[in-house]
Amino acid sequence: MSLDEALQRLVAGAAAHRIDRTETVGTFDALGRVLAAEVRSGLDVPPADNTSMDGYAMRAADVPAEGTVLPVSQRIPAGVVGQPLQPGTAARIFTGAQVPPGADAVVMQEQCEALDGAVRVNTVPQSGQWIRRRGEDVMHDAVVLTAGTRLTPQALGLAASVGAAELTVWRRPRVAVFSTGDELVMPGQPLKPGAIYNSNRFTLRGLLQAAGCEVTDLGIVPDKLEATRDALKRAADGNDLILTSGGVSVGEEDHLRPAVMAEGTLDLWQIAMKPGKPLAFGTVRSGQGQAIFMGLPGNPVSSFVTFLLAVAPVLRTLQGMDAAGPSAQLLRADFDWPKPDRRREFLRVKLNADGGLDLFPNQSSGVLTSTVWADGLVDTPAGQSIARGDLVRFLPLDALVNR
Numbered sequence: 001m002s003l004d005e006a007l008q009r010l011v012a013g014a015a016a017h018r019i020d021r022t023e024t025v026g027t028f029d030a031l032g033r034v035l036a037a038e039v040r041s042g043l044d045v046p047p048a049d050n051t052s053m054d055g056y057a058m059r060a061a062d063v064p065a066e067g068t069v070l071p072v073s074q075r076i077p078a079g080v081v082g083q084p085l086q087p088g089t090a091a092r093i094f095t096g097a098q099v100p101p102g103a104d105a106v107v108m109q110e111q112c113e114a115l116d117g118a119v120r121v122n123t124v125p126q127s128g129q130w131i132r133r134r135g136e137d138v139m140h141d142a143v144v145l146t147a148g149t150r151l152t153p154q155a156l157g158l159a160a161s162v163g164a165a166e167l168t169v170w171r172r173p174r175v176a177v178f179s180t181g182d183e184l185v186m187p188g189q190p191l192k193p194g195a196i197y198n199s200n201r202f203t204l205r206g207l208l209q210a211a212g213c214e215v216t217d218l219g220i221v222p223d224k225l226e227a228t229r230d231a232l233k234r235a236a237d238g239n240d241l242i243l244t245s246g247g248v249s250v251g252e253e254d255h256l257r258p259a260v261m262a263e264g265t266l267d268l269w270q271i272a273m274k275p276g277k278p279l280a281f282g283t284v285r286s287g288q289g290q291a292i293f294m295g296l297p298g299n300p301v302s303s304f305v306t307f308l309l310a311v312a313p314v315l316r317t318l319q320g321m322d323a324a325g326p327s328a329q330l331l332r333a334d335f336d337w338p339k340p341d342r343r344r345e346f347l348r349v350k351l352n353a354d355g356g357l358d359l360f361p362n363q364s365s366g367v368l369t370s371t372v373w374a375d376g377l378v379d380t381p382a383g384q385s386i387a388r389g390d391l392v393r394f395l396p397l398d399a400l401v402n403r
Contacts (some may be wrong), residue, residue, distance in 0.1 A: 003273045003344055005243070010281060014317035017240060019294055021171040027159050028153050032212040033169035034200070034319040039145040041162035044135035050097045055113055056119050057082075057103035058090040060127040060392055071118045073228035076100060090119050099131055101170075106130035121395045128345055138162060147176040148321045150212070150403075170319045175208050176235035176291075177201065178218035180228060180247040180256055181298075186220070199368060200245040200303050204296075207307050208243070210401050211315050223247075228259035236263070236286035243311065246298025260284060260293055272382065274343045275299065275365035276306040299365040305346050316403070326399035328379055330391045335359035344382045348374035349394070358396060371397075 022036040051057065057071060073089035076082035078096035085091055085102035093099070093106060103123040113120040137146055144158055145151075151159075151167070159167060184198040185191055198220060208215045216239060221231040235242040247256040257280070260266040266282035280295030294311055296303045313323040334356035337347065348370040349357040357378065360370040377400070378386075379393040386392060 001269050001271055002034075003309065006269055006271050006279065006310065010310060010314050011317050011323045013281065014292065014314040017290070017318065019170050019173065019240065019318050019321060021170050023171055024166050024168055026163055027156055027167055029355050030156060030159075030167045030169060031153065033151050033167070033172070034212070034321055035145055035147050035149045035151065035167060036170045037168040038143050038147050039159050039162065039164050039167065041138045041140060041144055042162065043163060045138035045161055046132055046134060046136070048134050049281055050096055050132050051093050051099055051106045051130055052095065053106055053108040054094050055106050055108040055110075055130065056090040056121070057085065057093045057099050057106050058121070058125065059085070059103060060105040060125045060129075062088050062090075063107075063121045063123075063125055066124060067120060069115065069118050069120050074100070088329050090121075092119075102114045104128065104131075109383045148319075150321065153191075168211060171314055173211075173213045173241060173318050174216070174239040175213045175243055175315075176216040176218055176239040177204055177208065177243050178231050178235060179220045180223060180244065181183050181220070182223045184220050199300050200296075200298070201301065203304055203368075204245060204307060207304075207311075207401065208315075211312060212319075213315065215367060216323055216353045223255060225255040225259055225361060228255040229263055232259055232263045232284050233286070236284040236291040238288065239291050241314065242284055242291050242293045243296070244294075245296040245303045247295070256280075256295060260295075264290065264293065266293070271306075271310075272343045273306075273309070274341050274345045275302040275363075276309075277302070277343075279310060297365075300368045301348075301371060302365045304368075304371050308377075308397075309346070312400065312403065326395060326403050328393035328395055331376070331394040332356040333359075333386050334388060335386070337380070338386050340380065340383050340385045342382055345378075345380040346395075347378040347380060348376075349378050350375050357392065 070090040072092055074082050075092045076097045077094050080102035081098055085100045091100055104127045107121055107125050111123045144162055179198055179201050183195050185195045187197050205215055218231055220226050260282055264284040269279045271279050274389055276297050278297050282293045283290040284293050296306045317323045348360045352358050376397050377395045
């Protein structure tokens with residue numbers, strides 16, 4: 001199955017389980033949340049004409065030539081409303097202060113010379129210079145943030161600038177994670193022969209937290225059918241999504257597949273992508289309905305990339321966001337890739353100082369160091385080779401993780 005077809009099925013399945021509960025949170029505490037209702041401005045921003053510079057407010061017509069001297073009639077700091085400006089005078093004014101009625105220009109202090117009770121203007125001002133007009137950023141009742149927006153620091157600042165002290169957001173997705181495999185050991189414990197440290201548990205938990213999820217970590221589940229079924233039932237209780245990595249195969253020690261089928265429904269897909277290939281998608285019954293189940297490949301890079309490309313769209317859909325990921329950038333490949341795979345490949349690359357892309361030398365799905373070194377993926381169509389200098393589709397990792 002192509003990745004695009006798989007994504008269509010995943011998004012359609014997630015849409016049937018969309019989160020329908022909203023919460024009201026303070027704007028201070030809304031970072032990373034997803035808006036459930038648009039934010040409209042209750043005022044013009046700025047609310048009045050103000051100056052963008054420290055300097056002097058005046059009538060441009062009162063300064064016909066450089067060196068004109070005007071008496072200073074008032075001083076206007078930010079937060080103080082000045083008096084109407086009398087013709088032939090200037091007002092000392094500071095950044096952010098309202099421009100007094102009658103003034104139509106501000107001259108920055110560097111172009112002025114302060115005298116005793118007056119100012120010499122060493123330039124000829126133009127009407128409107130250094131004045132921020134009322135409503136030039138936001139007009140009253142304008143929509144500044146739409147429903148489905150993930151709230152970034154700058155979005156919170158914008159909401160605050162229009163007076164929004166609270167925001168209506170969707171409940172966070174609740175995701176249960178567990179690992180299966182008697183070979184898995186937690187860091188800090190002795191590593192016996194045949195054992196490996198459970199890196200996927202840390203990667204997936206971190207990716208879920210970065211996506212704004214509430215994570216329930218059920219730890220490592222023994223390779224036994226009843227233990228796996230019990231873990232699934234506990235994971236389905238109160239969660240929107242159950243996420244695992246590895247163990248969804250047909251071997252005698254792979255109990256996840258029969259356990260999911262016993263507790264719900266399961267589809268096993270072979271996705272035409274590299275790294276990553278096996279993907280499980282289904283549901284697990286709970287007392288409150290159903291939780292989505294997704295089983296990722298066990299190799300650490302495959303698990304990481306499959307999360308970015310397949311799980312992240314599901315999480316976005318659950319929260320009412322656009323499921324699509326970030327748009328690809330066309331950048332220059334500073335490497336050769338002469339032997340393409342018959343599957344669509346996602347190559348780990350890094351931006352170099354010349355604006356091109358360097359390739360990590362080992363593209364194996366088990367080389368987790370490549371995911372730390374890289375700052376993006378090159379989306380390469382099936383069967384397509386790459387020659388040095390070709391333009392390729394670059395997907396930044398930070399955008400994939402935080403979209």
